[in-house]
Amino acid sequence: MSKQLRIASALSIAATLITTLFSTASSGAAAQDPVPSHRLEAMIPAKEAPGSSAIISYSADAAFPVDERVLPQDEATAASLDDTAPPVATSLADLVDATPAPEQLSDELRCLAGAIYFEAKSETMAGQLAVGRVIVARARSGRFPASYCGVVYQPSQFSFVRGHSIPAVNPASRDWIKATKIAMIADHGSWKSPVEGAMFFHAARVSPSWGKVRMARIDNHIFYR
Template sequence: MSRILNAASAAAVGMTATAMLLLAEPGFASDLAASANLPAITLPGADAPQRDPADATTTSEQPVVTLPQSPLSENPDSERRDEPAAEPKPALDIDSLAELVAATDRPAEIDPELRCLAGAVYFESRGESLAGQLAVAHVVINRAKSGRFPKSLCGVVHQPSQFSFVRHGKMPAIRNAAQWNNAVAIAQIARDGSWKTQAPGALFFHARYVSPGWRKTRVASIDNHIFYR
């Protein structure tokens, strides 16, 4: 019996010694992790373990997470740069309506509403002073805003039996380019409200040589026209 116990003790000691030798053998821990299908742990600063490309038995590889890079770091030229603010245009030093007309640029394309307004100025008052032309333009604008006439400038100008120069719903041809350009400038000034009219609130006017007998409030008398509201 004692011999059997001694043999068992010797076998246990031998197995312990063998296990200690195996644990001390380089590469045993990594082989053990691979055989147990466990993720490899890489300490900070250490090189990641190299895998054999031919090894297709590993199915628990940890996913590699790539953080997105800042767009500014990818393209330094895309960084926002503060651009200097545009300098405001200096205000025009205008002392008279004539100077404002001269400083007003004619648009490259005249929109229909401006054309109708300029047509009223041209055909009704091109021979009048600039103040008289401006007053005529404001009559058209005031009518469109009053609610008593058509709401558009063209509607006011082409309203039947209102402006004698409109014939069969159309305006005559323009024959004087300089006076037309002047009328366009007056129309722009009136529409923009950039110069005060001498006939504020006027909705009607007639030539001095006629007497329609209107019972309306007289607003102003400018050149050859008398204005009412």
């Protein structure tokens, strides 16, 4: 065989081998499982839905964590953040101490505090709270005016009321500040009085024939329901 024929034959064999190798490689790639389309989609951040509170959201099959949506606060957490919620205390005295004195009083709380102040300012905190809770109970009973001022100004109920008004007080006095705190506690119902549910009371020095159920005496008042 001539030198030219040997070279040509070698080139032909090499070409055949190269063609076979490329064909085999292509067949092997095609035999492998293709990348699932959902896996490809998982790598692409999903568009945020209108109004969504999520910062970023990914498909469920993503290999990385999905950012959680911002959840609304539960009721307990909301209550703990409520600035108007009364403080927690183990005694009435502690609760009064922990209750901040209001910078301003609504007309309703002023009437409630006025009744506590003029009826029981010289009595214990329990006695003052008992008076306040009677005002609250009346206003919510449906049997008396439906407001604290309505209850206090009702004719012939409280002797300190003069001409449909409450006497002036010194707003900086310790007794008045205490009365306003107890009024807030009575209004919230954050501490129950020893005569909870009482609707009537009178000074211990008098003995009216009321025919009502007596509950207890606290300081200088006797309470009935």
